[in-house]
Amino acid sequence: MSGFVVDNPAARPSVVPRHLAVIMDGNGRWAQRQHRPRSIGHRAGARAVNLCVDYCLDHGIEALTLFAFSSENWQRPADEVGALMQLFMRALDREVDELHRRGVRLRFVGERSAFAKPLRQRMDRAETTTAGNTRLQLNIAANYGGRWDITQASRKLAEDVSAGRITADTIDEATLASRLSLADLPPPDLFIRTGGDQRISNFLLWQLAYCELWFTDTLWPDLSRETLNGAMHDFASRERRFGKTSEQLVSANSATSGKIA
Numbered sequence: 001m002s003g004f005v006v007d008n009p010a011a012r013p014s015v016v017p018r019h020l021a022v023i024m025d026g027n028g029r030w031a032q033r034q035h036r037p038r039s040i041g042h043r044a045g046a047r048a049v050n051l052c053v054d055y056c057l058d059h060g061i062e063a064l065t066l067f068a069f070s071s072e073n074w075q076r077p078a079d080e081v082g083a084l085m086q087l088f089m090r091a092l093d094r095e096v097d098e099l100h101r102r103g104v105r106l107r108f109v110g111e112r113s114a115f116a117k118p119l120r121q122r123m124d125r126a127e128t129t130t131a132g133n134t135r136l137q138l139n140i141a142a143n144y145g146g147r148w149d150i151t152q153a154s155r156k157l158a159e160d161v162s163a164g165r166i167t168a169d170t171i172d173e174a175t176l177a178s179r180l181s182l183a184d185l186p187p188p189d190l191f192i193r194t195g196g197d198q199r200i201s202n203f204l205l206w207q208l209a210y211c212e213l214w215f216t217d218t219l220w221p222d223l224s225r226e227t228l229n230g231a232m233h234d235f236a237s238r239e240r241r242f243g244k245t246s247e248q249l250v251s252a253n254s255a256t257s258g259k260i261a
């Protein structure tokens, strides 16, 4: 199942994704348009994160994965990287208790060892505090790259083979997928990228294989509920065939009435 029907559809999208993945692009341009430093754009971007989380909670979206910092973002000017690290620290100090109160489980995916110890400690604490929550799985991809993810999963497989836990001939898509980040969640159904560019930028490369892609020129700090409604309505209108024919889907759908394939 790729999405589910919302009980009270009045003025709401009829079908929402179970797992939404987002590239939050456009913070820098948003700030530059106002002749302000890029860090101000990232701060405004943090407010848009809250809006997006609220939206997911309101609409029963089960998982939200946000690309907050890519493996390549270290190459940005040192003052921008520093401002982003400060922002992540402050956001964790400020938001974790409230997220916990609202039933959100927070997790970080990516190579954590590159972050300074105080930030790593906050990440660990946030994950431990919220570990038992089930209302929304909020995943923050930080120092993450899709190629890194597939590489680390492959390394785990190689370790399992050399330790004799598995044999090479038993490796299939499922064994590799089980070692990727977020293996316990359904793969994203809907990917949104703000900021006008239409690419995946080394985000969840494996996990996005059958994801619906949606792009908007809206800059991330300008995100609104209307923008998200637009994405949800578009998502609800798409026919997801997963390699099958429309006719096959129609007969399968009549067997699982009310749910899309």
Ligand code: FPP
Pocket (backbone or CB within 6 Å): 024, 025, 026, 027, 028, 029, 030, 042, 043, 045, 046, 049, 066, 067, 068, 069, 070, 073, 087, 088, 091, 140, 195, 220
């Ligand atoms: C891309 O915009 C955005 C980032 C690299 C950082 C994303 C960070 C946030 C939204 C801040 C808060 C996040 C959390 C999880 C608290 P860009 O700087 O590349 O924008 P541009 O394309 O206009 O230059």
